[in-house]
Amino acid sequence: MDVSTIKVGTPVTAGLGKLFQTHGLSLKTVVLFDEHTRKLFGDALFETLREEGFQWKELVVPAREASKSFNAAYRLYSLMIEADVDRSWNLLACGGGVVGDLGGFIAASYFRGIPVIQLPTTLLAMTDSSIGGKVAINHPHGKNLIGFFHIPELVLIDPAYLRTLxxxxxxxxxxxxxxxxxxxxxxxxxxxxxxxxxxxxxxxxxxxxxxxxxxxxxxxxxxxxxxxxxxxxxxxxxxxxxxxxxxxxxxxxxxxxxxxxxxxxxxxxxxxxxxxxxxxxxxxxxxxxxxxxxxxxxxxxxxxxxxxxxxxxxxxxxxxxxxxxxxxxxxxxxxxxxxxxxxxxxxxxxxxxxxxxxxxxxxxxxx
Ligand SMILES: NC(=O)c1ccc[n+]([C@@H]2O[C@H](COP(=O)([O-])OP(=O)(O)OC[C@H]3O[C@@H](n4cnc5c(N)ncnc54)[C@H](O)[C@@H]3O)[C@@H](O)[C@H]2O)c1
Ligand SMILES: [Zn+2]
The missing domain is CATH 1.20.1090.10 (Dehydroquinate synthase-like - alpha domain)
Incomplete structure (x- = not known):
């Protein structure tokens, strides 16, 4: 069983374009945040994406567990379809376990599956939820009941992100x-x-x-x-x-x-x-x-x-x-x-x- 390439460093996004290319990933990426991670890390990340020659589409969900829902996923699918995101794209999940699980769930299902890259920003996400490929949303009857095994192509860990946590x-x-x-x-x-x-x-x-x-x-x-x-x-x-x-x-x-x-x-x-x-x-x-x-x-x-x-x-x-x-x-x-x-x-x-x-x-x- 092959697991993801895990990269740990600061800044972990240095040379991102080249890294994507060596992993067979296109430079077209949907970036998913929650409101907090968008505010904290969005602008700097977009700056990097610009420098590295990416085309991107930004998506933001509320910063709470309730975002791991079918409704939230459905809304995001719609935005992606409207933006002409197709199989040639990938998804970069920038946030804690909520964003990682939801982003992974969407990536696993959208167009029968596009690659997901995890950029975890909480200690739990860096050490646990972003690794291993379990992705899920919740059901009113219980947490994580609907999901997939969808291994991330890359897990990019930058402990410096923890300074605001x-x-x-x-x-x-x-x-x-x-x-x-x-x-x-x-x-x-x-x-x-x-x-x-x-x-x-x-x-x-x-x-x-x-x-x-x-x-x-x-x-x-x-x-x-x-x-x-x-x-x-x-x-x-x-x-x-x-x-x-x-x-x-x-x-x-x-x-x-x-x-x-x-x-x-x-x-x-x-x-x-x-x-x-x-x-x-x-x-x-x-x-x-x-x-x-x-x-x-x-x-x-x-x-x-x-x-x-x-x-x-x-x-x-x-x-x-x-x-x-x-x-x-x-x-x-x-x-x-x-x-x-x-x-x-x-x-x-x-x-x-x-x-x-x-x-x-x-x-x-x-x-
Ligand atoms: N897939 C798995 O294998 C797996 C494993 C363990 C947990 N999980 C899931 O992970 C989720 C919990 O993840 P979590 O603990 O990361 O919670 P979270 O994603 O809700 O993040 C916690 C809070 O921290 C904020 N935040 C994130 N990064 C920040 C930063 N760098 N600075 C300041 N604030 C920041 C978020 O906006 C949020 O408000 C649960 O849904 C759980 O089911 C999944
Ligand atoms: Zn646990």
Missing amino acids: PKREIFGGMSEVVKYGFIADEAFLSFLDSHFNDIVQLKEPFLTEAVRKSADTKADVVKKDFRETTGLRATLNFGHTFAHGLEKLAEYRHMRHGEAVSIGMVCALFLSRNLGYLDQASLEKGLSILGRFRYPRGLVKRRFIEVDSSELLENMLSDKKKLDKKLRFVLLKKLGEAFLLEKNVENEAVIQAIDNAKQFFKGKNPY
Whole structure:
């Protein structure tokens, strides 16, 4: 399985025309933004496109999850048809995961598919959503229910774009970064432990190193298990079974995805230890890294501490990713090595792990 060419650098768009040509891409591109990324990066990007000899068509959607909708896609198809965009064009998605998923969805379907190039601007998009080719829109019944596998030709990552990103979004993306350490690379986890503050303060070379390593890890996992058949790609969901329940409980409004994932990983670490897979020292090292996450006014943490553990379990069970009402858990064997647990986990064990995590966030000794 071939995955995209990932380029990390500043400015990543230098020599864009030549790069497109070497990848067989025409210099005719539809550029998709959300309102924020249009304002922040649009003019400079158009300047580059002009210098590099591109013809382009600009499209903008509101900066919210609701833009990943059939209505938004339909409106954009119309604008593209009216602008005579045909198969010889490609689409450049400049924004966070919303723009990347929507842009990828449109590219996968427009004229039976045109190439997509991802230019991610959030930490989550740089390290997760822009890589791997999953693109989707939402349905009123659930997130990401309608979509494709559509691999981007290029993923262009410029960590300098993160300078304008709110801290809460940085921490949110950071939980996926830390996730890669947990599931795939203990040395990377130690690097993140030592440089956590440097990275969230966007200090170089730490930031670029963290972004590059995360992007490479995701690409590597996707390459080895593109269609999620061996269980390897599923390990990207470490912490996510708990997180999805939490997000649902918070009505997808009061908690960012990454916030739920960092809490979910605390639960998953305890579950790994409680079921006898992970040793105590590794649990404690993992918790010390996850204890570094800071969210506004302690709100997120307080919400979690006040959650009723069995109510959270019910919300986890009602998440779409369940298979036959059985929850699937990704656990750690050790730091840097995850696996998808095949056997069923008793409800009591899940609740126990949530209770342990609540104790941890209360600052009490949960060991
Ligand atoms: N396809 C996948 O594999 C995959 C994986 C994970 C998440 N996702 C999807 O990603 C989406 C979430 O992505 P996200 O967290 O990037 O959110 P987002 O795209 O909504 O961006 C968050 C906010 O940051 C703003 N923003 C973007 N870049 C900025 C910058 N550089 N400076 C200042 N503001 C900036 C955006 O306008 C938006 O308001 C969800 O829809 C999720 O389903 C997809
Ligand atoms: Zn995630």
